[in-house]
Amino acid sequence: MNILLGRQSILDKHQHVIAYELLFRSTDNTPINSDTEATASVIANTLSMMSINNILGQKRGFINIGIDILRKGLLDIIPANRFVIEILETQEPSEELLKLIIKFKKRDYIFALDDFIINEEQLEYWKPILNEVHIVKVDVLDTDIDDLKRKTALLKPFKVALLAEKVETEEMFQLCNSLGYQYFQGFFFTKPIIIEGQNMAPSMHGIFSIIKLLQQDASIAEIETTMKAYPTLIISLLKVVNSASIATIQEITSIKQAIALLGKKAFTQWLLLLLYSQKSKNDPDKQVQADPLFLFATQRGKLMEYFLTQTNPKASKALKDEAFLTGLLSLSDALLHMPMTEVLEELRLSPPIAKAILSHEGPLGEFLKTTIAFEKGDDKQLIPLIAKLKITPDMLNKASILTLKFAQELANQL
Numbered sequence: 001m002n003i004l005l006g007r008q009s010i011l012d013k014h015q016h017v018i019a020y021e022l023l024f025r026s027t028d029n030t031p032i033n034s035d036t037e038a039t040a041s042v043i044a045n046t047l048s049m050m051s052i053n054n055i056l057g058q059k060r061g062f063i064n065i066g067i068d069i070l071r072k073g074l075l076d077i078i079p080a081n082r083f084v085i086e087i088l089e090t091q092e093p094s095e096e097l098l099k100l101i102i103k104f105k106k107r108d109y110i111f112a113l114d115d116f117i118i119n120e121e122q123l124e125y126w127k128p129i130l131n132e133v134h135i136v137k138v139d140v141l142d143t144d145i146d147d148l149k150r151k152t153a154l155l156k157p158f159k160v161a162l163l164a165e166k167v168e169t170e171e172m173f174q175l176c177n178s179l180g181y182q183y184f185q186g187f188f189f190t191k192p193i194i195i196e197g198q199n200m201a202p203s204m205h206g207i208f209s210i211i212k213l214l215q216q217d218a219s220i221a222e223i224e225t226t227m228k229a230y231p232t233l234i235i236s237l238l239k240v241v242n243s244a245s246i247a248t249i250q251e252i253t254s255i256k257q258a259i260a261l262l263g264k265k266a267f268t269q270w271l272l273l274l275l276y277s278q279k280s281k282n283d284p285d286k287q288v289q290a291d292p293l294f295l296f297a298t299q300r301g302k303l304m305e306y307f308l309t310q311t312n313p314k315a316s317k318a319l320k321d322e323a324f325l326t327g328l329l330s331l332s333d334a335l336l337h338m339p340m341t342e343v344l345e346e347l348r349l350s351p352p353i354a355k356a357i358l359s360h361e362g363p364l365g366e367f368l369k370t371t372i373a374f375e376k377g378d379d380k381q382l383i384p385l386i387a388k389l390k391i392t393p394d395m396l397n398k399a400s401i402l403t404l405k406f407a408q409e410l411a412n413q414l
Contacts (some may be wrong), residue, residue: 007055007400008377009296010062010163010185013177019084021062021185022055023377052082055400062086062112070100080108084135089116093129101132110134112163118151130158135183140176141166152179187376206230207275214268215349224255233274237262240270265321272328299403301328303371304364306402310395325349326356326364327371374399 010019055061062084069075075085085104091097101111112135116122123130130136136155140148155162164176167186176184206229213223227233234255241258259267304327305320312319332343344354356364370389373381374396386396 019060084110086112086114136160137163297331
C-alpha cells in the first residue's frame with residue numbers, strides 16, 4: 001500500500017506554530033486509522049523511513065490512535081515527548097479505555113479527545129475520560145456564535161486545554177481566542193479581514209516599485225536609482241549579502257554590486273519575503289521574525305517549484321521561477337491585508353501567474369490547486385490531481401520533509 005503523509009499546523013493564540021497533526025492516507029483515499037496492528041505498522045514504518053525530526057522538527061505531532069494500539073502496548077513505538085495521542089469519537093468511553101489512558105499518562109503521554117458531540121448527555125457519558133485527557137478538540141466549522149459559547153461553557157468545569165479545529169476565518173479565530181481557546185487548527189489565515197482604504201507604508205511602496213522594475217527586466221542601474229529613496233531597504237540588502245550563506249571576501253562598494261552578488265532571482269525572492277514581513281503598522285520598517293503565515297507562503301512557493309521540477313525535469317529555469325512566485329504570492333491578500341486584485345495590479349505579474357492565483361487556471365493553476373489540497377490534507381481533491389499531474393506518493397512524502405527543512409532554514413536566516 002502506498003501511504004501519503006499529510007501535516008497540518010496547530011498554532012497558539014499568538015499564531016505561533018506549536019505542533020503538527022499528522023494524517024496518514026492511502027492512495028485509494030482510505031484513512032489509515034482503524035484499530036489494528038496494521039495502523040501501528042504503517043505509523044512505525046513511515047516515521048522510521050522519514051525520521052521524526054524531519055517530519056516534525058522540534059514540534060510535537062498529534063496522531064490518531066485507537067484502543068487496539070493502546071491495548072496491545074504498541075504505543076511504545078511513539079515517543080511520549082514528541083507526540084499527542086488523539087482519541088477519536090468512534091471509541092467507546094469504556095472502563096478499559098480509561099484505565100489505559102491513566103496507565104500511559106503515568107509514562108508522560110499526552111492525550112487529546114477529538115470530535116465528540118458536545119452536549120450535557122455526552123459530557124456525562126465521557127466525564128471519566130474528560131477528567132484524564134489534557135486537550136479537547138472542538139470542531140468550529142459552521143458553528144454559530146451562541147452554539148459555540150454554549151459548548152465552550154459546558155467544557156469549562158474540566159481541566160482541559162481547548163483546541164479549536166477547522167477555523168477558517170479570522171473572525172472565528174478572534175471569537176475562539178476571546179472564549180479562552182488556547183490552540184487553533186485550520187486555514188483561518190487564508191481568509192483575512194480586508195481593511196478598506198489602507199495605505200501602504202513607504203517601505204512597502206518601495207518594494208512594490210522595485211519588484212515591478214524586475215518584472216519589466218529593468219537594468220540594475222535603474223533599480224539602484226529607485227532603491228536610493230529607501231535607505232532601510234539598502235541596509236537590509238547589505239545584511240543579506242554579508243550573511244554567512246552568501247559569504248564574500250569582496251567589499252561592497254555599491255548597491256549595484258550588492259544586487260549582482262545576490263543575483264536577480266534571489267534578489268526578487270528576498271524582496272517578496274521582506275514585503276511579507278512588513279507586519280507592524282507603527283514601525284513599517286521593522287522586519288518581524290518567523291511569522292507562521294510568512295513561512296507558510298514560502299513553503300507553498302517551494303512546494304510549487306518542487307512539484308514542477310519532479311514532474312517536468314526539463315522545465316526551464318524561468319518556468320521554475322514562475323512556479324515559485326505563484327505559490328509565494330498566492331497568500332498575498334492575507335499577508336498584506338489587501339484584496340488580491342490590488343496586489344496583482346501593483347505587481348503587474350505575467351498573465352499565467354495572475355490567472356493561476358485568481359482562478360487556478362492553466363498549468364500553474366493545476367499545480368497550485370494540488371499544493372493547496374496537499375496542505376489541507378484534502379484527499380478527495382488531492383488524489384485525482386496527483387494522478388493527473390503524475391505526482392507519486394513518494395514525491396508527496398519527500399515534499400513534506402523538503403518544506404519543513406526549507407522553513408527551518410528560512411526561520412534561522414530571519
